[in-house]
Amino acid sequence: MITAEATTVTSPRRWSRMVRQNEFGLLMLLVFVTIVAALTLPGFRTSSNISEIFTDSSLVIVVAVGEAVVIMARQIDLSVGAILGLSAYLVGSAVGHIGFAGPVVGVLLALLLGAALGLFNGLLIVGVRMPAIIATLATLSIFSGLQDVVTHGSQLYAYQLPAWLAHMENSNLLGIGVFIWIAAACVLVVSALVRFTRWGRDVYALGSNPEAAQYLGISATRRTYQAFAVCGALAGLGGLMYASRYGNVDATAGSGFELTVIAAAVIGGVSLFGGSGSPLGAALGAILLFELESALALLKISIFAQQTLEGAAIVIAVAVYSLLSKRLRRPAASRHRMGLRPAAPTEGGGGSHSHAESTSLVSE
Amino acid sequence: MRPLVSRLSGRLSRWEFGLVGLLAVVVVVGQANAGTLLTTYNLQTIALNGSVLACLALAVAPVIIAGDIDISIASILALCGVFMARIWVGGINIWLSAVAAIALGAMCGLINGFFVVVLDLPALAVTLGTMGAFTGVAFLILGGTAVTGFPNGLVELGSGSVPGTQVPISSAVVLGVLVALTYLVHFTSFGRSLFAVGGGRRAALFSGVAVTRTRLLAFMLAGVLSALAAVLYLGNYQTAEATVANDQLLPAITAVILGGVSAYGGTGTIPGVAIAIVLLAMLQNALGLSGLSGQAQTIAVGALLIIAIGGGTLIRGVRARGGPRAEGRGRLFIRSLLPPGKR
Numbered sequence: 001m002i003t004a005e006a007t008t009v010t011s012p013r014r015w016s017r018m019v020r021q022n023e024f025g026l027l028m029l030l031v032f033v034t035i036v037a038a039l040t041l042p043g044f045r046t047s048s049n050i051s052e053i054f055t056d057s058s059l060v061i062v063v064a065v066g067e068a069v070v071i072m073a074r075q076i077d078l079s080v081g082a083i084l085g086l087s088a089y090l091v092g093s094a095v096g097h098i099g100f101a102g103p104v105v106g107v108l109l110a111l112l113l114g115a116a117l118g119l120f121n122g123l124l125i126v127g128v129r130m131p132a133i134i135a136t137l138a139t140l141s142i143f144s145g146l147q148d149v150v151t152h153g154s155q156l157y158a159y160q161l162p163a164w165l166a167h168m169e170n171s172n173l174l175g176i177g178v179f180i181w182i183a184a185a186c187v188l189v190v191s192a193l194v195r196f197t198r199w200g201r202d203v204y205a206l207g208s209n210p211e212a213a214q215y216l217g218i219s220a221t222r223r224t225y226q227a228f229a230v231c232g233a234l235a236g237l238g239g240l241m242y243a244s245r246y247g248n249v250d251a252t253a254g255s256g257f258e259l260t261v262i263a264a265a266v267i268g269g270v271s272l273f274g275g276s277g278s279p280l281g282a283a284l285g286a287i288l289l290f291e292l293e294s295a296l297a298l299l300k301i302s303i304f305a306q307q308t309l310e311g312a313a314i315v316i317a318v319a320v321y322s323l324l325s326k327r328l329r330r331p332a333a334s335r336h337r338m339g340l341r342p343a344a345p346t347e348g349g350g351g352s353h354s355h356a357e358s359t360s361l362v363s364e
Numbered sequence: 365m366r367p368l369v370s371r372l373s374g375r376l377s378r379w380e381f382g383l384v385g386l387l388a389v390v391v392v393v394g395q396a397n398a399g400t401l402l403t404t405y406n407l408q409t410i411a412l413n414g415s416v417l418a419c420l421a422l423a424v425a426p427v428i429i430a431g432d433i434d435i436s437i438a439s440i441l442a443l444c445g446v447f448m449a450r451i452w453v454g455g456i457n458i459w460l461s462a463v464a465a466i467a468l469g470a471m472c473g474l475i476n477g478f479f480v481v482v483l484d485l486p487a488l489a490v491t492l493g494t495m496g497a498f499t500g501v502a503f504l505i506l507g508g509t510a511v512t513g514f515p516n517g518l519v520e521l522g523s524g525s526v527p528g529t530q531v532p533i534s535s536a537v538v539l540g541v542l543v544a545l546t547y548l549v550h551f552t553s554f555g556r557s558l559f560a561v562g563g564g565r566r567a568a569l570f571s572g573v574a575v576t577r578t579r580l581l582a583f584m585l586a587g588v589l590s591a592l593a594a595v596l597y598l599g600n601y602q603t604a605e606a607t608v609a610n611d612q613l614l615p616a617i618t619a620v621i622l623g624g625v626s627a628y629g630g631t632g633t634i635p636g637v638a639i640a641i642v643l644l645a646m647l648q649n650a651l652g653l654s655g656l657s658g659q660a661q662t663i664a665v666g667a668l669l670i671i672a673i674g675g676g677t678l679i680r681g682v683r684a685r686g687g688p689r690a691e692g693r694g695r696l697f698i699r700s701l702l703p704p705g706k707r
Contacts (some may be wrong), residue, residue, distance in 0.1 A: 076488070079382070128674035131627045133433075133488075137614060138673075141666030150660065250447040259492060304507070308500030312494030318485045 057290040058183035064264040066234030068282035074207040074274025075132040080235040082143030085254030087239025110240040118232020122225040156249040208275025267317040378539035379624040394650030414645035415534040423589030431562040431629025432487040438613040439498035445594035446502040449511035449604030466591040475585025479578040502606035511604040522599015562629030
């Protein structure tokens with residue numbers, strides 16, 4: 001369906017379609033903020049500041065990409081911060097004892113641990129039929145409790161980490177930090193998954209209209225499990241990065257991280273009503289969040305005012321996206337002018353490009 | 365009074381009786397294990413520590429019944445507490461400050477309600493944003509410092525006992541709130557509107573329920589009760605800081621859900637929430653007395669939530685044979701989080 005559409009779309013149409021995507025507007029905003037900040041703040045355009053922004057946001061991006069998948073499927077995962085913390089401590093201490101192939105085993109361990117915890121979330125939601133917000137609220141308590149138990153009130157210190165992990169944050173590959181490579185790889189892989197595979201279309205379809213998706217024969221059970229496994233695995237990987245970034249891991253590592261992640265996804269245009277948004281959007285949202293934070297810090301605005309402004313940014317972002325999606329849901333006349341194929345207006349849901357795609361998938 | 369009581373008891377379902385059973389198990393096992401669970405002193409401790417949590421849980425319950433969610437309640441508590449302390453330091457009478465704080469709480473609730481209800485935005489995203497914003501403003505007011513040394517009257521309210529009895533004054537206040545809220549939710553037209561809106565917003569709208577007003581009032585009520593929790597907090601712990609009570613958010617929502625309020629809105633009782641609060645407070649205290657520290661308590665609370673909600677849903681699902689709830693779908697946020705295909 002997507003390939004058929006792509007061949008019939010002429011290039012100006014494709015261009016206008018691209019412009020109308022949320023990611024494009026977000027990218028423009030990001031570029032705008034970057035230019036303004038770089039021009040007005042000398043401290044902003046130093047290479048150390050820029051690499052700081054990218055390193056910080058890379059960690060959030062890895063987790064936010066997974067969270068985006070879950071939210072797109074009309075679920076939510078509040079336990080990612082606890083998964084991250086648990087993985088940071090457990091995998092961080094485990095890899096210290098592995099002599100050979102450390103990085104490979106470490107990454108695999110982190111992914112597996114996270115996926116297992118994510119599957120447990122899926123089990124509660126699908127098997128025990130708990131609403132996602134309640135189930136992951138419960139596992140947030142349980143996982144962070146487990147983190148307390150395994151840490152025994154002690155800490156994992158930077159010197160206990162193997163060299164490869166301790167230096168991962170500072171090391172470069174072709175002049176670009178390893179963290180950025182990891183984040184980019186996650187965004188690419190997950191974006192490809194949701195855009196070009198049947199799995200991704202299923203996730204969008206489930207998120208925009210679960211009933212219709214089920215009538216199409218999409219297995220909600222399996223897709224829900226898989227979405228939570230992906231989200232958990234990426235949170236686990238984030239844990240490994242957290243250990244590398246901060247060195248010291250204690251019982252509170254990762255607490256509150258879920259809110260940053262959800263904020264990044266929301267600012268990136270992932271609708272909490274499900275069915276719209278993209279991993280790339282969530283990644284751009286994370287970068288924007290940290291750019292703003294850095295600019296505010298350089299403006300000598302107190303860290304307390306930053307929190308206020310970030311909170312306001314979330315509310316404004318949601319309001320703007322809601323306004324945009326309402327405009328997109330208007331009758332077709334105005335959309336012709338924009339060179340868009342008229343699509344049947346649908347009840348609820350976002351109305352971004354991806355949403356329209358999944359709608360056509362449902363109705364054809 | 366008779367019809368009122370029988371009307372209420374008619375609404376209490378097996379869920380509340382199940383909770384009482386669980387509570388009995390916790391009390392018996394806890395008492396057998398530690399022996400000091402049921403001493404007057406320990407019960408007072410439980411009551412004093414639980415009153416802030418109880419106030420927060422009662423604050424968020426009507427919002428969840430109406431099908432929304434408010435995760436900014438703990439931040440409202442912090443903001444109102446800090447505001448109250450600041451204007452008291454500025455020379456205003458402590459009780460006047462308390463009233464001003466409660467007005468500020470209503471204002472915060474109104475802000476939440478404006479974004480969620482009037483602008484029609486997802487409640488979780490909005491209150492996530494205002495959570496950060498309110499905490500940030502609280503920090504700005506005090507600049508990271510703390511206020512201590514409140515006058516005796518407030519300390520007496522927060523940690524003293526009712527004259528001639530062993531009952532803490534704050535517990536009496538919470539009990540009063542509980543009775544008032546039970547009346548408001550279960551015996552007034554506002555309460556009926558809450559359930560109607562939570563059960564199906566569109567249906568409620570078409571039946572002539574003032575949906576917007578009801579949801580707005582629910583958010584404002586949450587703000588007011590969170591501010592009241594702030595007054596009790598200041599009285600009990602005698603410090604005002606921007607970070608206070610941050611850890612009370614999850615237990616408060618847990619208590620509401622455990623109390624039988626559906627996460628999708630539309631069902632639940634206030635007495636059920638009250639029993640759940642007592643259950644949680646007792647459980648945490650009993651675990652503490654048995655030598656299990658905070659970490660094990662956290663796990664126990666999470667496990668209790670899974671057992672109660674998961675078990676309840678499974679039993680109901682088996683009984684209905686057609687999935688957990690086959691009622692009309694709304695666009696409510698929490699309901700939209702139902703597992704796809706299970707609706």
